[in-house]
Amino acid sequence: MATIELKGVGKRFAHVDVIKDVSLSIADGEFCVLVGPSGSGKSTLLRTIAGLEEATSGQLFIGGRDVTREPPKSRDIAMVFQSYALYPQMTVRENMGFGLKLMKRPAEEIRRRVDEVARMLSLEPLMERRPAALSGGQRQRVAMGRAMVREPAAFLFDEPLSNLDAALRSAVRQEIRALHARLRTTSVYVTHDQVEAMTMGDTIVVLRDGRVEQSGSPTELYDRPANRFVAGFIGSPAMNFCALPGELGTALDVTRLQLGVRPEHLQLGHVPDAAVAFDCRVESIEFMGAQSQLNLQSAAGPLVVNVPDRPALSSGSTVSVSALRRHLHFFDAQSGLRQEAV
Structure with missing residues (x-):
């Protein structure tokens, strides 16, 4: 060795x-x-x-x-x-x-x-x-x-x-x-x-x-x-990237950051104490056995969400998704480097 x-x-x-x-x-x-x-x-x-x-x-x-x-x-x-x-x-x-x-x-x-x-x-x-x-x-x-x-x-x-x-x-x-x-x-x-x-x-x-x-x-x-x-x-499906929702950007007092959140960390509905939420339209649903992959469209751009089992949704449905602050990642919009938003 x-x-x-x-x-x-x-x-x-x-x-x-x-x-x-x-x-x-x-x-x-x-x-x-x-x-x-x-x-x-x-x-x-x-x-x-x-x-x-x-x-x-x-x-x-x-x-x-x-x-x-x-x-x-x-x-x-x-x-x-x-x-x-x-x-x-x-x-x-x-x-x-x-x-x-x-x-x-x-x-x-x-x-x-x-x-x-x-x-x-x-x-x-x-x-x-x-x-x-x-x-x-x-x-x-x-x-x-x-x-x-x-x-x-x-x-x-x-x-x-x-x-x-x-x-x-x-x-x-x-x-x-x-x-x-x-x-x-x-x-x-x-x-x-x-x-x-x-x-x-x-x-x-x-x-x-x-x-x-x-x-x-x-x-x-x-x-x-x-x-x-x-x-x-790293991660499958890949992390979602989008612009910061207005209220989050205001709270963080930044405009240069891009938000990243993994599909498995987005949850259906409004989670208590959620730091970010999106109103979305369901584009398609991919059933994969123990979980389903939702392909959504929001005002911030396309989002992929992994959820357990089979949600009672179909293409064209509207749904809200949200994520806790500890699951959010922030990247400089120009350099792409990780940033610690405060």
């Missing part, structure tokens, strides 16, 4: 800066998730940590050792790819042990470590099969097993679940977290799925245009987003 530290790391392709002055510390045993929209630089940053891309500027340390100019094989990391990258002509056993074979480890050690990891991942019945005979979830477990047998200082995951269906993604996600709880190996995990990030990460790093917008625990990013971008990216 090892710490991972980036100091002012940048990466340029031709004349384009893809990673811009990223400084980041990942603690020993931490599960860190890099998240952001397509083109934010998250996979490039992971590949730079792995040594598959060389940093244009800055320094990178793994376990306190400067590995900025070291090749991947010298960094003591193992990477799990989106595409699995299994050798089709090899059996599961041969795939899992191939890295150790290249390292010229004794055959008995390879067998022991492969068998141990196979038990952890429930792969024993599959050991003599080839990748073509495996399901997507089984291939992903083999790819993880191949990384695990090396007992690296750190695991790097590059969107490993994106090729799986929703139900399987959820199951494998739980397996990865359970394995991390058991092994406590430092892990860096890339995803574009903010729900995946929220449910897996000890720490989440939100990237945009090659820069870190905010890093912290899932609850920190959810409760106190640093800016409007993070507020809109």
Whole structure:
């Protein structure tokens, strides 16, 4: 296990800066998730940590050792790819042990470590099969097993679940977290799925245009987003943004702020002690089982509201929604930075 530290790391392709002055510390045993929209630089940053891309500027340390100019094989990391990258002509056993074979480890050690990891991942019945005979979830477990047998200082995951269906993604996600709880190996995990990030990460790093917008625990990013971008990216459905209602703006004595409130924090009707209320028209209702999503139109703009069960409403109905002061977020209308309204 090892710490991972980036100091002012940048990466340029031709004349384009893809990673811009990223400084980041990942603690020993931490599960860190890099998240952001397509083109934010998250996979490039992971590949730079792995040594598959060389940093244009800055320094990178793994376990306190400067590995900025070291090749991947010298960094003591193992990477799990989106595409699995299994050798089709090899059996599961041969795939899992191939890295150790290249390292010229004794055959008995390879067998022991492969068998141990196979038990952890429930792969024993599959050991003599080839990748073509495996399901997507089984291939992903083999790819993880191949990384695990090396007992690296750190695991790097590059969107490993994106090729799986929703139900399987959820199951494998739980397996990865359970394995991390058991092994406590430092892990860096890339995803574009903010729900995946929220449910897996000890720490989440939100990237945009090659820069870190905010890093912290899932609850920190959810409760106190640093800016409007993070507020809109973390949470599903996304946070509502609108102009301050006149009475609230007057009470706060501000005009430069924009209001943010999450769909799950808006309630139907006028809640006692509510800080803000909107009169709305129901545009549509999406039933999702245990809850429903209301798509509303108000004088302040469109609003999304999550409510339990099935409200007695229909398209065209009028309804009031309100929120308590502790659930309100305020952002500078120009810079987008979080503001503490008083």
